[in-house]
Amino acid sequence: MATHSLAPSVADRVDALLSRMSLAQKLGQMVQGERASVTPDDVATYHLGSILSGGGSAPGTNAVADWVAMNDAYWAASMRDGDGQLPIPLLYAVDAIHGHANVRGATVFPHNIGLGCTNDPDLVERIARVMAHEVLATGVDWTFAPTLAVACDMHWGRTYESFSEDPARVASFAAGYIRGVQGDLGNDGVIACAKHWVGDGGTTAGNDQGDTAIDEATLEATHMTPYYPALEAGVLTVMASFNSWNGEKCHGHRYLLTDVLKGRLGFDGFVVSDWDGVDYLHEDYGTAIAMAANAGVDMFMVSVEWKQCLELLHRQVEAGIIAMERIDDAVRRILSVKLRFGLFEKARPADRPWSNSATFGSDAHRDVAREAVRKSLVLLKNEQALLPLSKSARILVAGKNAHNRGHQCGGFTVAWQGETTNEAIEGGTxxxxxxxxVAPQAVLDESGASANAAHHDVAIVVIGEKPYAEGMGDIRAGGRVEPGSQVMVKPHTLAPYGKTIELAQLHPEDLAVIQHIAAQGIPVVTVFVGGRPLVVNAELAASQAFVAAWLPGSEGQGVADVLLGAHPFTGTLSFAWPTVAAPTYKASAPLFPRGYGLVTG
Known part of the structure; x- marks a missing residue:
């Protein structure tokens, strides 16, 4: 694996900074607080190296200008000189994982599961570039993306964050994504973060934050493979994973973080923890912090108790439990990333070239998203060549997801768990x-109650899941378990999305609408909106055509483009489609294999 040696000028500048830093200043660089619990004065007083926005955490009215003003205030605080402070610009980070969807009016792209169906790495690189520009418009420096998980079980609530169950397909998007986000590390890029290292998609039964119980050869071949091109492309940060590997939490796994990632693979950026991720290592917080730091975590993401984290870090160093050599290594990595990114030379956020850019949410950006929607659609069934439809047809549009931009965007959109209304998603269709x-004779009746063959030639029924993120998207019969885990320090209490991957059980209202319309003698085109393949045998049987639209984001027009023939179907499944709702995803032969997808001319 290639390494990216520091330029002598960067190394010298890091050494010069380290020589001037007190222990408090060094430890401050290692802590990332959440904006709701950190003031600009806190940044100055505690020398904090980074701030983040958690899901749904936004300043003011959540407008672009509010974000720029907030970041400018934090930056100014970090650059104060004197009174024991050394000016070091802080990094602001967000989860911009399918566009800068935290912010009102952003361009929201399809989630990764849809992008994986496009077979178009160049498109994904262009998407990453647009996303970076919208992040820059808000004065932000760093995005926690791309997710390079290889999801192995549809029960996992983060399946939609995975490009594919095929490591090679995930890997095919990695380098371009990093290039798109980071650019040349100048004014046109932001810092990328490959996540989650490592094995997040391989947990038993798809339990979020669970145990990935596989041997090292399988871990490397399946879950490490997508990271290799990302590291070669120069990704500057990597996020540790919540999951365990054979019972040992990744946040405290020195072999995976230090020996493999930093040693054998030569990663010379820094490792950031996930949201309060170190808390799960031990009942005693100070012990947990020491375990994570000694394992190789360089920056601690802390939602609320960041002051306590700082205090306990200090105690662990004073007690000799964390060596100064480890502290200096972590801070060296953080400072070198800031220097390589040119952060010390960049203007304050309010004065940066992209800040408050009118391109945020622009038509040009939305055109890229619309292209992504078109290419991500997968046609699973098309009896008697029903699709594409004529624009002059009398079309009945029905289903709960037909007119709901929140549902089609999914989780990590404005709010952590997503939104359920049109009003929450500003812009798009x-x-x-x-x-x-484009179809003047189309009518909307979400319930389908008005279906009448005398008035409707065909029906488009848009069905599927509602938004969710992480653990609340898990599908499981009972509570979460972690077989073989070290300790259950923080029991997982998030309620699951449901108990089965059979759509007719999760959302019986969908099948009812399809069957009611079909019973009127009207051909049905079913459009599935959701974050993973679900068992849809009954819905498929009652439909003449069936389309997987995944979570297309803000540009629903892209779905219409293909249904009505302006563009062909070209997408192919990046995951096999399940046949039965068994406890494990691959309990039987798939209904449709990975790579399946009908095409239209």
């Missing part, structure tokens, strides 16, 4: 709005 714009 719902699937219905996209159809309405």
């Amino acid at each position: 719902s699937v219905w709005e996209g159809i309405q714009a």
Whole structure:
């Protein structure tokens, strides 16, 4: 694995800074607090190296200008000189994982599961570039993306964050994504973060934050493979994973973080923890912090108790439990990333070239997202070549996801768990709005109650999941378990999305709408909106055509483009489609294999 040696000028500048830093200043660089619990004065007083926004955490009215003003205030605080402070610009980070979807009016792209179906790495690189520009418009420096998980079980609530169950397909997008986000590390890029290291998608039964019980050869071949091109492309940060590997938490796993990632693979950026991720290592917080630091975590992401984290870090160093050599290594890595990114030379956020850019949420950006939607759609069934439809057809549009931009964007959109209304997603189009714009005889009736073969030639029924993120998206019969885990320091209490991957059980209302319309003698085109393949045998049987649209994001017009023939179907499944709702995803032969997808001319 290639390494990226520090330029002599960077190394010298890091050495010069380290020689001037007190222990308190060094430890401050290692802590990342959440904006709701950190003031600009806190940044100055405690020498904090980074701030983040958790899901749904936004300043003011959540407008672009509010973000710039907030970041400018934090930056100014970090650059105060005197009174024991050394000016070191802080990094601000967000989860911009499918566009800068935290912010009102952003361009929201399809989630990774849809992008994996495009087979188009160049498109994904262009998406990453647009996303970086919208992040820059808000004065932000760093995004926690890309997710390079290889999801192995549809029960996992983060399946939609994975490009594919095929490590090679995930790897095919990695380098371009990093290039798109980081650019040349000048004014046109932000810092990328490959996550989650490592094995997050391989947990038993798909339990979020669970145990990945596999041998090292399988871990490397399946879950490490996508990281190699990301590291070669120069990704500057890597996030540790919540999961365990054979019972040992990754946040405290020195072999995986230090020996493999930093040693054998030559990663010379820094490792950031996940949200309060070190808390799960031990009942005693100070012990947990020492375990993580000694394992190789360089920066601690802390939601609220960041002051306590700082205090306990200090105690562990004074007690000799964490060596100064380890502290200096962590701070050296953090400072070198800031220097390589040019952060010391960049203007304050309010004066940066992209801040408050009018390109945020622009038509040009939305055109890229619309292209991504078109290429991500997968046609699973098309009896009698029903699709594409004629724009002059009398179309009944139905289903709970037909006119709901929140549902089609999914989780990590404005709020952590996503939104459930049109009003929350400013800009873009719902699937219905996209159809309405080009099919003058189309009508909307979400319930399908008005279906009448005398009035409707065909029906488009948009069904599927509602938004979720992480653990609340898990599908499991009972509570979470972690077989073989060291300790259950923090029991997982998030309620699951449901108990089965059979859509008719999760959302019986969908099948009811399809069957009611079909019973009127109207051909049904079913469009599935959701974050993973679900068992849809009954829905498929009652439909003449069936389309997997995944979580297409804000540009529902892209779905209409393909349904109504302006563009062909070209997407292919990046995951096999399950046949039965068994406890494990691959309990039987798939209904549709990975790579399946009908095409239209």
